Amino acid sequence: MREGDEIASILVRAIRETPAREIQxxxxxxVAETAxxxxxxxxxxxxxxxxxxxxxxxxxxxxxxxxxxQCILDESDEVVGGIPGFLLCMKxxxxxxxxxxxxxxxxPGCVTPLxxxxxxSALRIKEVIELLTGVRVGVIVADSRxxxxxxxxxxxxxxxAGIPTxxxxxxxxxxxxxxxxxxxxxxxxxxxxxxxxVMGEADERTPAAVIRGLGIQVTDISGIExxxxxxxxxxxxxxxxRKRQSSSSHRNDT
Amino acid sequence: MREGDEIASILVRAIRETPAREIQxxxxxxVAETAxxxxxxxxxxxxxxxxxxxxxxxxxxxxxxxxxxQCILDESDEVVGGIPGFLLCMKxxxxxxxxxxxxxxxxPGCVTPLxxxxxxSALRIKEVIELLTGVRVGVIVADSRxxxxxxxxxxxxxxxAGIPTxxxxxxxxxxxxxxxxxxxxxxxxxxxxxxxxVMGEADERTPAAVIRGLGIQVTDISGIExxxxxxxxxxxxxxxxRKRQSSSSHRNDT
Numbered sequence: 001m002r003e004g005d006e007i008a009s010i011l012v013r014a015i016r017e018t019p020a021r022e023i024q025x026x027x028x029x030x031v032a033e034t035a036x037x038x039x040x041x042x043x044x045x046x047x048x049x050x051x052x053x054x055x056x057x058x059x060x061x062x063x064x065x066x067x068x069x070q071c072i073l074d075e076s077d078e079v080v081g082g083i084p085g086f087l088l089c090m091k092x093x094x095x096x097x098x099x100x101x102x103x104x105x106x107x108p109g110c111v112t113p114l115x116x117x118x119x120x121s122a123l124r125i126k127e128v129i130e131l132l133t134g135v136r137v138g139v140i141v142a143d144s145r146x147x148x149x150x151x152x153x154x155x156x157x158x159x160x161a162g163i164p165t166x167x168x169x170x171x172x173x174x175x176x177x178x179x180x181x182x183x184x185x186x187x188x189x190x191x192x193x194x195x196x197x198v199m200g201e202a203d204e205r206t207p208a209a210v211i212r213g214l215g216i217q218v219t220d221i222s223g224i225e226x227x228x229x230x231x232x233x234x235x236x237x238x239x240x241x242r243k244r245q246s247s248s249s250h251r252n253d254t
Numbered sequence: 255m256r257e258g259d260e261i262a263s264i265l266v267r268a269i270r271e272t273p274a275r276e277i278q279x280x281x282x283x284x285v286a287e288t289a290x291x292x293x294x295x296x297x298x299x300x301x302x303x304x305x306x307x308x309x310x311x312x313x314x315x316x317x318x319x320x321x322x323x324q325c326i327l328d329e330s331d332e333v334v335g336g337i338p339g340f341l342l343c344m345k346x347x348x349x350x351x352x353x354x355x356x357x358x359x360x361x362p363g364c365v366t367p368l369x370x371x372x373x374x375s376a377l378r379i380k381e382v383i384e385l386l387t388g389v390r391v392g393v394i395v396a397d398s399r400x401x402x403x404x405x406x407x408x409x410x411x412x413x414x415a416g417i418p419t420x421x422x423x424x425x426x427x428x429x430x431x432x433x434x435x436x437x438x439x440x441x442x443x444x445x446x447x448x449x450x451x452v453m454g455e456a457d458e459r460t461p462a463a464v465i466r467g468l469g470i471q472v473t474d475i476s477g478i479e480x481x482x483x484x485x486x487x488x489x490x491x492x493x494x495x496r497k498r499q500s501s502s503s504h505r506n507d508t
Contacts, residue, residue: 083484148401149347149349149480151419151480152479156401166405167406189406190451191448191451232403234403237334238495241496
């Protein structure tokens with residue numbers, strides 16, 4: 001994948017060389033965010049970046065390259081904290097190590113931030129594929145993330161078009177006829193994870209996967225459902241700690 | 255699934271009614287933890303639980319049933335914190351809302367804690383299937399979890415036998431020949447997520463899924479790789495906050 005490449009038509013051609021043969025009605029395509037960022041020209045040469053004082057301070061504290069930290073700050077809505085080598089950032093309502101700025105599979109001396117608007121990227125790929133092939137597809141833009149206390153990365157959907165990202169089972173009942181309270185299925189995240197297994201993360205050169213036969217109705221919807229920090233058990237906890245801390249240092253001051 | 259059921263033989267019989275037809279060499283079976291807990295008799299009748307003072311205090315603070323909170327405390331190594339309706343717990347080195355104690359798909363008035371030893375459950379199912387069928391399989395015990403700032407649940411492996419839970423790509427190179435720094439693929443979590451899409455979470459009565467054709471070498475290994483809290487960006491951050499807070503309240507005291 002190179003800057004300016006038209007991903008949709010590359011995918012339509014590439015699939016002919018695979019056992020999937022051709023894109024079919026109802027297929028869900030999972031595309032790696034790095035491939036999209038690269039095609040969209042979202043590549044930053046680190047030596048062209050001038051780190052400001054905040055970036056230098058954070059780089060020093062967490063043992064990171066100041067230019068990389070500056071890229072991360074440019075991409076973040078908020079830096080929540082850090083551990084050596086990583087900043088934990090909020091971006092578009094999601095918690096993101098290093099704000100998704102990634103050096104892996106970027107050209108030498110460069111990093112690739114996430115696509116500027118992953119939902120728009122997903123929708124564009126969907127529309128071009130549908131124009132080229134005449135079939136209806138879903139498209140997921142997938143990133144790969146670590147989760148709390150889990151070893152290794154699993155797939156996460158950061159952009160989506162054509163299928164719902166979350167299937168809501170609230171209002172349905174469990175095996176014993178009892179209403180389910182909180183059961184929502186992270187459909188797009190689960191599909192991104194499934195694709196991760198065949199796409200890999202190193203030099204596999206497989207930036208996309210086709211999911212077939214799920215029977216999910218493809219529509220014109222797009223967008224990722226987001227959550228409020230207060231509804232998130234992890235962020236909710238962190239915010240509680242900070243509140244308690246600030247009220248305790250307030251008591252300190254008085 | 256009922257207490258005392260032999261899951262492995264039920265699965266071998268049930269698969270004949272599905273398009274997968276019969277269990278084949280190299281198949282990976284994903285089994286829902288609730289089914290295993292139920293078969294293993296890990297069902298707690300809430301009215302038989304006497305909540306202690308800690309349980310009553312936490313239940314009051316987070317608006318929860320004291321008996322449920324007592325079950326959660328009994329299952330937790332540590333309660334990290336809570337938000338209304340949920341306690342965030344550490345258990346066996348993993349961060350677990352409500353310590354995995356689940357009321358969904360449990361008999362009325364009951365909850366099902368996680369299987370006592372999910373790796374042992376996975377290994378036992380694997381061994382019985384191999385005895386019954388003569389083929390080699392991998393078995394994943396899957397739970398379904400929310401992740402930080404994500405909407406909905408995705409699949410997580412809490413027990414595993416026959417395949418590695420994490421594929422290590424460290425030491426390999428990226429597309430540009432650069433060594434990858436932190437890239438480990440959470441294979442078992444990704445497969446649990448893939449299975450979640452076809453198993454569902456409500457009254458689907460599909461407690462297992464078969465993953466075929468991945469070409470992963472099945473061996474005799476078992477066990478889930480765990481992580482230290484310090485290596486986890488989420489827990490690392492929470493621990494930092496607490497440390498800062500306790501040193502600030504220490505200053506308060508002096």
